[in-house]
Amino acid sequence: MVWLDGVTKTYRLGKEGMVTAVQAVDLDVARGEFLVITGRSGAGKTTLLNLVAGLTRPTDGRIVWGDVDLWRMPDAQRSHLRNRRLGFVFQFASLLPSLTVAENVALPTAFGSHRREPGAHERASELLRTVGLADKRDAYPRQLSAGQQQRVVIARSLINDPEMLLADEPTSNLDAATECEMMALFAEIHAMRGVTILMVTHAPQFVPGCARLVEMADGAICARGSA
Amino acid sequence: MTLFQLAWKNVVGSAFRSWVVYLCVLLVTGLLFSFALLIGGTRDSLRLVQQRLGADVVVVPEGTETEIESALLMGHPVTAWMPRENEIKIARVPGVRTVSPQLYLASLANAPCCTAEMLVMAFDPRTDFTIAPWLGQHLGHSLSAGEAVGGSDVFVPYGEEHLRIYGSEIDLVGSLERTGTGLDTALFLTFETAYEVAENSRTEAIRPLEIPPESISAALVRVEPGIDPRVAALQIMNEVPGVTAIPASGLFQGFRRQIGGLLQGMLALLGIASALSLAIVGLIFSMAVNERRREIGVVRALGATQGEVLRALFAEALILALGGGATGILLAATVLYLFRDLIVVSLAMPFLFPPLPSLIALVGGGLVAGCAGVGLAVLFPVVRASCLDPAVAMREQ
Numbered sequence: 188m189v190w191l192d193g194v195t196k197t198y199r200l201g202k203e204g205m206v207t208a209v210q211a212v213d214l215d216v217a218r219g220e221f222l223v224i225t226g227r228s229g230a231g232k233t234t235l236l237n238l239v240a241g242l243t244r245p246t247d248g249r250i251v252w253g254d255v256d257l258w259r260m261p262d263a264q265r266s267h268l269r270n271r272r273l274g275f276v277f278q279f280a281s282l283l284p285s286l287t288v289a290e291n292v293a294l295p296t297a298f299g300s301h302r303r304e305p306g307a308h309e310r311a312s313e314l315l316r317t318v319g320l321a322d323k324r325d326a327y328p329r330q331l332s333a334g335q336q337q338r339v340v341i342a343r344s345l346i347n348d349p350e351m352l353l354a355d356e357p358t359s360n361l362d363a364a365t366e367c368e369m370m371a372l373f374a375e376i377h378a379m380r381g382v383t384i385l386m387v388t389h390a391p392q393f394v395p396g397c398a399r400l401v402e403m404a405d406g407a408i409c410a411r412g413s414a
Numbered sequence: 415m416t417l418f419q420l421a422w423k424n425v426v427g428s429a430f431r432s433w434v435v436y437l438c439v440l441l442v443t444g445l446l447f448s449f450a451l452l453i454g455g456t457r458d459s460l461r462l463v464q465q466r467l468g469a470d471v472v473v474v475p476e477g478t479e480t481e482i483e484s485a486l487l488m489g490h491p492v493t494a495w496m497p498r499e500n501e502i503k504i505a506r507v508p509g510v511r512t513v514s515p516q517l518y519l520a521s522l523a524n525a526p527c528c529t530a531e532m533l534v535m536a537f538d539p540r541t542d543f544t545i546a547p548w549l550g551q552h553l554g555h556s557l558s559a560g561e562a563v564g565g566s567d568v569f570v571p572y573g574e575e576h577l578r579i580y581g582s583e584i585d586l587v588g589s590l591e592r593t594g595t596g597l598d599t600a601l602f603l604t605f606e607t608a609y610e611v612a613e614n615s616r617t618e619a620i621r622p623l624e625i626p627p628e629s630i631s632a633a634l635v636r637v638e639p640g641i642d643p644r645v646a647a648l649q650i651m652n653e654v655p656g657v658t659a660i661p662a663s664g665l666f667q668g669f670r671r672q673i674g675g676l677l678q679g680m681l682a683l684l685g686i687a688s689a690l691s692l693a694i695v696g697l698i699f700s701m702a703v704n705e706r707r708r709e710i711g712v713v714r715a716l717g718a719t720q721g722e723v724l725r726a727l728f729a730e731a732l733i734l735a736l737g738g739g740a741t742g743i744l745l746a747a748t749v750l751y752l753f754r755d756l757i758v759v760s761l762a763m764p765f766l767f768p769p770l771p772s773l774i775a776l777v778g779g780g781l782v783a784g785c786a787g788v789g790l791a792v793l794f795p796v797v798r799a800s801c802l803d804p805a806v807a808m809r810e811q
Contacts, residue, residue, distance in 0.1 A: 234805070242715055243805035263719045270717020277808070281712045285427025290415060297415040298717040307415070343716075 188351065188383060189239060190215040194248035196234050196406075208234040210406035211248070218350070221377050221384045225391045226403035232387040233278070235403065236355050239385060240273055241265045263299075270299045274344030274382075276354040280336055282328040282343075288315065289324040292343045307346070314342035318372065334365040341372060351383040352376070358390065367393055417722060421729035431702050432734055435788075438691040438698075439738030443784035444746040445684050450776055451750050452757075452765065453677060458772075459594035459764035460670075463487065464662050466590070466597060468544050469514075469634035470643040473504055473650055473659045482518065482632060483666050487764050489533045489565075489596025491520025495629040496657060503654045504633055509641035510650070514541040517608055518631035519623060521601075527581040527619040529571060533600040534579065536608035544634060545602050553588055559606050563588040565598035567755075577601070581618020582611045594758060594766030635659070673763050688787065696791035699731065703799040710799050711807030724800040731792045732785060739784030743777050 196209040209231045216222055216239070224232045237243045238250055241257045250257040252272075257265060275281075282291045292311035315321050318338040320331075328336055337357055344352055354373065358366035370393040377384050377395070391400060402410035425432050463486060474482045478494035485492035498515065505513045515538050523531035537545055539556050545563065549556055557563070562577065562584045569586070570576065576583035584603065592598055603611075608625065615623040637646045647659035703710070710723060718726070750757065750767065757765045768776065 233809075237805035240715065242711075242808075243803050263721070266714070266717050266719040266722075269715060275712075275715050277712065277715075279708065279808075281708075283423075283709060283712075285423045286420075290423070293415055294420075294713075295716045297417060297420055298713075298719070298722055347717075 188216050188218040188220075189250065189252050191235075191238065192249045192251065194235075194238055194245045194250060196231075196238060196243065197246040207406050209238060209245075212406075212408055214401065214408065216351070216383065216385055219381050219383055221374075221395060221398040222386070222401065223391055223394045223398045224385070224387045224401050224403060225389065226409075228389075230403040231406035232403055233355050234406075236353050236385065236387050240269060240275070240353055242269075267299050270295055271347055272350045274347070274349035274352045276337070276340050276344050276352065276357040278356040278359050280328070280333070280360075281340055282336055284328055286327075287324065288320065288326050288328070288331070288339050291328065291339055292346055294343060295346050310346055311342070314345055315339070317345075318342045333360050334362075334369070337361065337369060338372070341369075341376070345376070345380075345382075348380075349382060351385060354384065354386040354388075356387050356389060358388065358393070366390065370394060417726045418729050421726050421733060424726075425730050425733050428702065431698055434698050435695050435731070435734045436738040436741075438695045439735050439784050439788055440742035440745070442688045442691045442742070442787060443739040443780050444742030445687055446783055447743045447776065447780040448746040448750060449680055449684050450780065451746065451768065452680075452763075454768055454772065454776065455594060455750075455754075455765040456673065456763055458768060459766040460487075460666060462591075462593040462766065463595050463597060463764070464665060466544060466593060467634060467662075467665075468547075468636075469662060470637045471635040471647045471650065471659050471661050472665060473500070473633040473635060473654070473657050474631070476656050476658050479658045479660060480668055483669060485518055485533055485596060487595050487666060487669060488758070488762060489599040491531065491533050492518050492631075493520065494518060494631050495626050496631075498628045498630050500654055500657060501630065501633055504635060504650055504657075507646065507649050507653050509637050509646045510635055511638045512541060512543060512636040514538060514543055514634045515605075515630035516544075516632045516634060517605065517625060517629075519608065519625070521579050522619070522621060525620050526578075527615075528579055529574075529577045532568065533596060534608070535600050535602050536605050537602065538605050543636060548590060549588070557587070557602075557604050557607070559604070559610060561585045561587045562601050562603040562607065563590060564602070565590055565600045566592035567598040568601055580611050580615035580623045582614045584611075592766060593764070594754070595764040669763075676761070676763070692787050692791040695731075695788055696795065699727075699792040700795040703727070703795045707799070707802065707807040710802060711804045711809075714802075714804035715808070720800045724796060727796040727799060728789065728792070731788050731796070735785040735788035736781065739781045742784070743780045747773070747777070 191212050191214040194209060194212045197205050197207045200206050226232050238245055244258055289308060289311045292314055293307040296307040312324060315324050318341055320335060320338055358369045373384060374395040376382055400412045401408055475494045475496040481492045482494060484490045501513050501515050504510060517536035519534040521528040521532050521534055539546060564586050566589055577586055612623040612625045637643055643661040647661045650659040713723060754765055754767050
């Protein structure tokens, strides 16, 4: 589905000079797979996820979606790919505070060729029912708990029926019980919808048994295995 | 949801930022619109006075040009006299086609014999080309003895049937269109009526109206086709001693210079206010964009293109520019309309509120200028935000 070929990402960090966040990574993500990337803080997990999504340009190497190099696409095509084929669940609160829950869920439909497609709000309502927040559709993010906000983000990530979900430490701000619930939700989505999931987490103990594990250290993949 | 709806939600959701930008735009467009309206109104007003006089050259007694211009512009009563024989001398100057004499008189303030203090302009119906065409068009006859037409602000007081000038009862038979100048408060009557009023004033007024015999206050001149009024004016001054001949293009030059200084000062203030306001708008947007870097990164991650981020941010700026601009223009127009007479008096400048088509053009121009100004002010932060690397934007908070 997507493969990374010798991908390196180096950042310039002010006076500290260059920092290599990801170093010559080769990775293949198969369709329908549940891939978990673990590692300590600063290992390069989030950067790797951003590279897969085309959110940052690699310093070296290629990221190939299907048979197309992501960085040979123009911005509009890359954005279209993110919009149509990917869903994002971020580590931080990523809901827009000025939009209601339902509007946040439907937000990805505001971009690209979706704009004139009807039924976005019906789909948003259905997804909110799926994540157990049907009664919160007109609430604003500030009126929700952290766990509820992440559920809304998961609903948003599914609005365009993506082929792949990219989740960056989606449970890091949640208590253990909610973390467990959220992981169960991801497992359910993976099982029921057949969505490929690429998840960065520091707590692999909660991931489902079918997941493939990749461990990163110092920007490189240091171990591969299964949950 | 459309990009515009998203922009609208962001505008409503960021109340403080939106209010500051809205108020800055309101200030800039309000000032800009007021300035344009004042300049346009003054220019229209001067043009109308010149049109109403209808003269190519105005001849006045030497040394009285400032007072007479002031009388025509601001309605300040004036008394200036020159021999009536000047009319014949002027008529003999080569290139002069028509000469029409005028008397400039002043009614009395706070006197029972006069309705109000006003400039009274008497004309000779045999030669007049200033009021006579209007009379023919609107009344169908010339003025009879005891009749007058007034400027737009001249009216018969409630409960009375006539105007009282030095004890004489004058019938107001028509009102001229507004010019925004002293002519709006002036009364126009014939020489015959003026002399009758002067005669009656000896017994009916608390102070008699003195019109020196065989005297006139000014002579309005029309030149032959193809003759340059400036050349004719020079010839008149050469051949008729004791007069100043002012070509129509040179009328109100002193006033124009005076108001030019005032307008330059206003322009400087406007420039400073606009620059400051737009700098604040730019700064506020820059801060807002910095504050919302993560949000912009998220929106890009969700599939917004650089162009869509750019359009959404510009839409926010445009909503505020249109809202603030429309309010600023509405406020400025209302204030200038309500206080147009006060402007004429306090700034001592003629001012005519523009007709609807000009007003619509000015409003449109004001809105476009407001939007363009805001567009320029937010250009840099908005373009920078749309070009952000989404991953970097989401990381830096």
